[in-house]
């Protein structure tokens with residue numbers, strides 16, 4: 154999801170004067186709380202391994218190197234789903250089966266299933282207001298073809314608690330065995346105002362629309378945290394076969410490969426789409442003039458669109474008879490290792506004809522995003538990437554191969570920014586499937602950082618990293634910061650959640666890059682992603698990978714930046730010349746210990762750099778002094794002359810002689 158541009162009112166983050174929209178108390182930057190030197194400083198104690206993680210190490214499913222263990226396992230599902238959507242009423246009716254494979258070493262007597270749409274039921278526990286639609290009506294549940302009743306009156310059966318459905322198994326699913334669950338259900342796609350999807354008069358973006366088996370993992374077992382609107386998701390991997398029935402004339406974009414384009418698309422649309430796969434220019438596949446049954450799509454009453462997706466964690470779809478459809482292709486590198494370059498289709502679906510809309514540019518933006526990130530991280534693995542316009546309240550949201558981008562986005566920077574951010578999510582969490590609910594930074598933070606890399610490449614005159622750094626510092630100084638290591642539904646304010654999940658982790662990665670150097674940074678950063686492709690890494694796996702790849706004990710770094718809201722503020726305290734040289738004292742006014750480099754420039758323009766080791770601060774000191782020899786007078790002293798440290802007060806980082 155996008156935060157910087159959409160969730161918080163700009164005034165809230167940038168000036169910190171009005172945070173009403175995020176539920177936060179208004180604060181002002183006029184008088185930030187001073188960071189006062191303490192007589193002693195807190196010392197970051199080591200990161201302790203969570204007990205469930207230690208048990209997983211003992212069981213051989215995790216390691217202390219950050220790699221998955223030799224006995225790593227995870228569950229698997231095969232979904233076969235069909236849904237019909239009625240645009241005039243917003244009603245969706247669905248049926249389908251999920252074959253659930255128990256690859257764990259334990260028999261499972263119950264299967265837990267998400268009914269995310271119950272967020273919109275009257276009874277749901279929510280952390281934010283949403284339109285109420287009644288949630289999901291479950292009309293049938295079966296296990297291996299036998300109907301399971303709803304529990305009640307002493308009868309054993311399935312139970313629904315908020316957004317979680319628990320289905321008892323007639324006999325536990327043995328390790329290595331599978332079971333097939335069947336469902337029939339209906340729901341109303343919520344109107345504008347719903348998070349992450351919904352419908353308007355012109356379009357519907359349909360997300361979280363089917364019963365989805367919850368994750369049962371090797372560290373924590375079943376993860377059945379309720380969906381309450383803010384904290385996002387934790388999803389398992391599987392193959393999907395889906396069929397969407399809509400009136401002819403409505404275009405459907407979805408996760409997965411369209412399997413029956415010959416049946417549902419008009420000849421003209423098929424031909425243009427085929428051409429888009431062979432050219433680097435943008436092909437207008439369906440324009441405003443081409444819309445409708447028999448023109449954009451095949452003729453008829455209703456059409457059923459079939460999609461297949463392999464090894465994904467979800468399927469979303471968008472539908473509209475107003476969409477224009479642009480297509481091109483992106484070069485993603487050699488993803489299958491056969492020595493030749495591969496491509497992915499790039500699609501955009503949007504409502505055309507809106508004054509000042511930049512959507513007609515978005516195929517180019519999406520292509521750049523995919524090509525840039527394929528190079529920066531690793532090749533994009535899916536057959537297409539679709540940037541799709543959704544209701545305004547969608548903000549920016551990611552689904553496998555799909556984005557939901559709210560509104561018309563009249564400005565190139567904001568449209569590119571939200572496009573690259575949501576597309577960056579195709580790596581985290583789509584391919585690297587962490588628990589977004591409990592550790593939002595693990596996908597949002599890495600995604601925000603990756604998005605800023607794309608923005609800086611596409612707009613070389615803008616500095617997206619500096620923008621995030623600035624927002625982090627403002628919030629850090631306001632006292633509204635909350636720690637990263639917190640469940641996404643347990644933040645006091647939207648600002649606290651946003652900074653901890655987006656800008657601060659971006660800042661941390663910039664700091665790590667400065668500290669380790671670009672080469673070591675990229676080596677460890679990519680290793681983490683590649684080690685956990687299509688798996689479920691925990692924060693411990695993230696920390697362990699960095700230490701394993703760089704060979705450094707970084708516990709002090711993780712503890713200070715991820716668990717605490719300490720700030721960094723080093724200052725040049727005194728510069729004192731005497732006969733034998735000049736003594737320079739660096740004072741640490743903040744709590745966060747960081748190594749730094751101090752550059753000393755003399756009047757004759759010669760210069761030298763001096764390392765302030767982190768161990769000096771870790772020993773509890775608050776000042777560090779060093780002497781440079783006599784010679785040309787010292788003219789300038791500068792801490793962090795490369796400028797990568799998130800020092801909350803840079804005014805005291807330099808000293809200039811008279």
Ligand SMILES: [Zn+2]
Pocket residue numbers: 154155156574575578597600
């Ligand atoms: Zn995001």
